[in-house]
Amino acid sequence: EVQLVESGGGLVQPGGSLRLSCAASGFTFSSYEMNWVRQAPGKGLEWVSYISSSGSTIYYADSVKGRFTISRDNAKNSLYLQMNSLRAEDTAVYYCAREASDGDQYYFDYWGQGTLVTVSS
Amino acid sequence: QSVLTQPPSASGTPGQRVTISCSGSSSNIGSNTVNWYQQLPGTAPKLLIYSNNQRPSGVPDRFSGSKSGTSASLAISGLQSEDEADYYCAAWDDSLNVYVFGTGTKVTVL
Numbered sequence: 001e002v003q004l005v006e007s008g009g010g011l012v013q014p015g016g017s018l019r020l021s022c023a024a025s026g027f028t029f030s031s032y033e034m035n036w037v038r039q040a041p042g043k044g045l046e047w048v049s050y051i052s053s054s055g056s057t058i059y060y061a062d063s064v065k066g067r068f069t070i071s072r073d074n075a076k077n078s079l080y081l082q083m084n085s086l087r088a089e090d091t092a093v094y095y096c097a098r099e100a101s102d103g104d105q106y107y108f109d110y111w112g113q114g115t116l117v118t119v120s121s
Numbered sequence: 122q123s124v125l126t127q128p129p130s131a132s133g134t135p136g137q138r139v140t141i142s143c144s145g146s147s148s149n150i151g152s153n154t155v156n157w158y159q160q161l162p163g164t165a166p167k168l169l170i171y172s173n174n175q176r177p178s179g180v181p182d183r184f185s186g187s188k189s190g191t192s193a194s195l196a197i198s199g200l201q202s203e204d205e206a207d208y209y210c211a212a213w214d215d216s217l218n219v220y221v222f223g224t225g226t227k228v229t230v231l
Contacts, residue, residue, distance in 0.1 A: 035220070037166075044123060044209065044222060044223070044224055044225040045158070045160075045166065045209055045211075045222040045225070046222065047219055047220040047221070047222065050220070059218065059219070061219055062219075095165055095166070100171075102154070102171060102172040102175070105153060105154040105171075105172055105213075106213065106220075107154075107156040107168060107171040107172070107211075108156075108158075108166075108168060109168050109171070109177065110168075111165040111166050111167065111168075112165060113164075113165050114165055
């Protein structure tokens with residue numbers, strides 16, 4: 001059974017840092033691209049970042065570029081999101097999501113349960 | 122700011138058919154396939170439809186998707202109480218180089 005379990009969320013002051021983790025199991029983690037998606041309270045979904053299976057290709061949403069860093073450790077079946085210079089508008093539930101493909105088209109076929117990040121003084 | 126536009130709400134009685142629209146542009150829906158996600162209250166999103174009209178294993182055939190030009194739609198036939206959820210369309214945007222989600226539609230079963 002595919003499982004994605006996020007951790008590391010919590011309350012942090014504006015300007016602070018936090019590192020999220022996503023532990024994967026039930027599939028060959030090193031074969032899949034991964035993403036982070038967030039959802040502010042009462043709002044819609046926002047894609048945050050992508051990392052290729054090897055970690056060699058990375059993309060970010062403009063809203064987090066230069067502040068967030070995505071990474072992965074295929075030996076540990078883990079995905080990470082280092083978040084620096086946090087702002088109030090980064091407050092959200094953060095989901096990790098596995099990416100699957102249908103030819104050259106992509107979609108997120110499994111999602112974690114999410115971890116809440118609250119940025120407030 | 123979402124670039125895919127959905128109606129904020131839709132509703133129907135049990136057994137009815139409900140349709141949700143998703144409007145985009147040539148750089149997203151017009152160029153790429155559309156996926157739909159269902160988010161039940163208090164839970165993580167779940168893949169409902171991929172590649173415009175494909176259902177993952179386990180998704181009831183009451184759910185169907187279609188795409189035409191720069192718009193897409195999700196239909197729920199034989200609406201059931203457990204279908205009360207938020208529904209999001211999504212697609213890759215070639216101009217923005219990001220994966221974009223729709224604004225979301227809350228479906229209520231009356």
